Amino acid sequence: MAIFLSRRLIRTLVFSVISLVILLALLNSHKSTAAYVPTPFRVVNVGSFGMGYGSSATDEEIDELVSDNLTTLDKEAEETRKKAEKAAAAGEKKDPNEETEGSKALEEAAVDAAGKPVEMSLMDFLKPTFAKAGSKPKAAFVTLARNSNLQGLIGSIKKMESRFNHKYNYPWVFLNEVEFSDEFKNTVKSLCSGPVSFGLIPEEQWSYPEWVDLDEAAAGRKKLADNNVIYGDSESYRHMCRYQSGFFWRHPLLDDYDWYWRVEPDTRITCDIPYDPFQYMQDNQKAYGFTITIHEYEATIKTLWKTTKDFLKGHKDYIVEDNLSKFISEDDLETYNLCHFWSNFEIASLNLWRSPQYKAYFEYLDKSGNFFYERWGDAPVHSIAAALFLPRSAIHYFNDIGYYHPPYHNCPIDADLHAERNCECEAKSDFTFRGYACGRQYFDAQKLERPANWKEYSN
Ligand SMILES: Nc1nc2c(ncn2[C@@H]2O[C@H](COP(=O)(O)OP(=O)(O)OP(=O)(O)O)[C@@H](O)[C@H]2O)c(=O)[nH]1
Numbered sequence: 503m504a505i506f507l508s509r510r511l512i513r514t515l516v517f518s519v520i521s522l523v524i525l526l527a528l529l530n531s532h533k534s535t536a537a538y539v540p541t542p543f544r545v546v547n548v549g550s551f552g553m554g555y556g557s558s559a560t561d562e563e564i565d566e567l568v569s570d571n572l573t574t575l576d577k578e579a580e581e582t583r584k585k586a587e588k589a590a591a592a593g594e595k596k597d598p599n600e601e602t603e604g605s606k607a608l609e610e611a612a613v614d615a616a617g618k619p620v621e622m623s624l625m626d627f628l629k630p631t632f633a634k635a636g637s638k639p640k641a642a643f644v645t646l647a648r649n650s651n652l653q654g655l656i657g658s659i660k661k662m663e664s665r666f667n668h669k670y671n672y673p674w675v676f677l678n679e680v681e682f683s684d685e686f687k688n689t690v691k692s693l694c695s696g697p698v699s700f701g702l703i704p705e706e707q708w709s710y711p712e713w714v715d716l717d718e719a720a721a722g723r724k725k726l727a728d729n730n731v732i733y734g735d736s737e738s739y740r741h742m743c744r745y746q747s748g749f750f751w752r753h754p755l756l757d758d759y760d761w762y763w764r765v766e767p768d769t770r771i772t773c774d775i776p777y778d779p780f781q782y783m784q785d786n787q788k789a790y791g792f793t794i795t796i797h798e799y800e801a802t803i804k805t806l807w808k809t810t811k812d813f814l815k816g817h818k819d820y821i822v823e824d825n826l827s828k829f830i831s832e833d834d835l836e837t838y839n840l841c842h843f844w845s846n847f848e849i850a851s852l853n854l855w856r857s858p859q860y861k862a863y864f865e866y867l868d869k870s871g872n873f874f875y876e877r878w879g880d881a882p883v884h885s886i887a888a889a890l891f892l893p894r895s896a897i898h899y900f901n902d903i904g905y906y907h908p909p910y911h912n913c914p915i916d917a918d919l920h921a922e923r924n925c926e927c928e929a930k931s932d933f934t935f936r937g938y939a940c941g942r943q944y945f946d947a948q949k950l951e952r953p954a955n956w957k958e959y960s961n
C-alpha cells in the first residue's frame with residue numbers, strides 16, 4: 503500500500519512538473535512573438551487637416567536629461583562593449599571564401615555581367631534582407647558628428663543605452679569628415695555597450711563635385727541668408743545633407759550591416775523600448791521607420807519637386823502600387839506638400855538606399871547641384887523616395903518610441919502605453935497631430951484611424 507501510494511505521488515509530481523514546463527514554454531513563446539509588435543492601429547477613413555503649432559521643450563529640460571546619473575550603467579556598458587568587441591574580432595577571422603551576404607552581394611545581384619542594372623523591383627532587391635526574418639538583424643547605430651558634438655552626444659548615447667541597447671549591445675558607427683579626437687573616441691567608447699568604430703569620410707564625398715559652380719553656390723547661400731533661412735549661409739550644413747542623402751550608407755564600416763538607426767547629438771529616447779525595433783523591421787518587411795513628421799521650409803527646396811518629377815518621367819516603373827504618395831502630395835503628385843519624416847531619427851534598411859532605384863534618384867538630384875545652390879535636406883529626399891518607391895506597408899511609425907530632438911517630441915498619448923514604458927516625456931508635448939507636423943497626412947495616407955484622443959493633442 504505504502505509503495506502504491508508513493509508511486510502515485512511520484513506520478514502526480516512528474517505530471518505537475520511537465521505541465522508547468524509546457525505552460526512556461528507556451529507563455530515564453532507568446533512573449534517572444536508579441537514583444538516587438540507595437541500597438542496596432544485599426545484601418546478606417548479619417549477627417550480633415552487644421553493648423554496649430556507644437557510645444558517646445560525648455561533648456562532646463564535638456565539640462566535635466568543630460569545630468570542623469572548613470573555611472574553604474576556606464577561601467578556596465580564599457581564591460582559589455584569590451585566583451586562584444588572581442589566576440590566581433592573573433593568573428594572577423596572567418597573563412598575568406600565564405601559567401602558574403604553583405605551589401606556587395608546585394609548590389610552585384612542587381613547588375614548583369616556588363617554592369618547594367620537588371621530589371622528588379624525595389625522589394626525584390628530587399629527580398630534577401632527580409633528572408634532573414636527571425637535571425638538577429640545585422641544592425642548598427644550610425645552617428646555623423648563633429649568632435650565639438652561630444653557633449654551633446656553623451657546624453658543621446660546614455661539614453662539610448664539605458665532605454666534600449668544595454669539589453670541588445672548593438673554596435674555603434676561614428677562618422678566624421680575629419681579624424682575624431684582621442685577624447686571623443688574614449689568618451690563615447692566608455693558609454694556604448696556594443697562594439698564601436700570610427701570612420702573617416704572620403705574627401706570626395708564631403709566637397710564640391712566638379713559640376714557645381716562655386717559662384718552660383720555662393721549666390722544661393724547669400725539669397726537664403728538674406729531671407730533668414732536657417733543654415734541658409736552654411737556650406738557645412740549642405741555637405742552634411744548631401745552626405746546623409748547619398749553617401750553614409752556607402753561607408754565601408756557599414757558594408758556588413760542591413761539596418762541602421764540614426765542618432766544625433768542632443769536627442770533623447772524618453773521611454774523604455776522593451777523589444778528590438780530592428781527585429782521588428784526585419785520580421786515584418788518594413789524598410790523605413792520614423793517617429794516625427796514635419797513640413798520642410800519651402801525656400802530650401804524650391805526646385806526639388808520639379809527635379810523629382812523630371813526624374814520620374816524616365817522611371818515611371820519606380821513608383822510602386824499602393825505607395826504612400828498621399829503623405830507627400832494631396833493633388834496626385836502635382837505638387838509636394840512639404841511633408842517629410844524628420845530624418846534625425848531613422849530606423850531603416852541600408853539596402854533601401856543601396857537599391858538601384860534610390861541610387862539613380864540620388865545621382866539625378868545630385869547632378870542638378872541643388873544640394874548647394876538651394877539647400878536640399880536629406881529628410882525630404884529620403885521621404886519622397888520612401889513614399890514613392892516603397893509599398894506603404896513597408897513604412898512604419900514607431901508611435902511607441904518616446905523621442906526628442908529639440909524642439910519636438912514624439913511622446914505616446916496612450917496613457918497605458920505611457921505608463922507601461924516608463925516615459926519621462928509629457929504626453930501633452932507630443933508633436934504628432936500639431937498643425938506643423940504631418941501626422942494627419944500620414945494617418946490618412948496609411949488609412950489608419952487616429953487615436954481616439956488625438957484632438958486633445960492637436961493644437
Ligand atoms: N562631421 C560633421 N557632422 C556634422 C556637421 N554638421 C552637422 N553634422 C551632424 O549631422 C547631423 C545633423 O546636423 P544638425 O546640426 O543636428 O542638423 P539639424 O538636426 O537639421 O539641425 P539642429 O536643429 O541644429 O539639430 C548631426 O548628427 C550632426 O552632428 C559637420 O560639419 N561635420
Ligand SMILES: [Mg+2]
Nearest residue numbers: 766767846907
Ligand atoms: Mg539635429
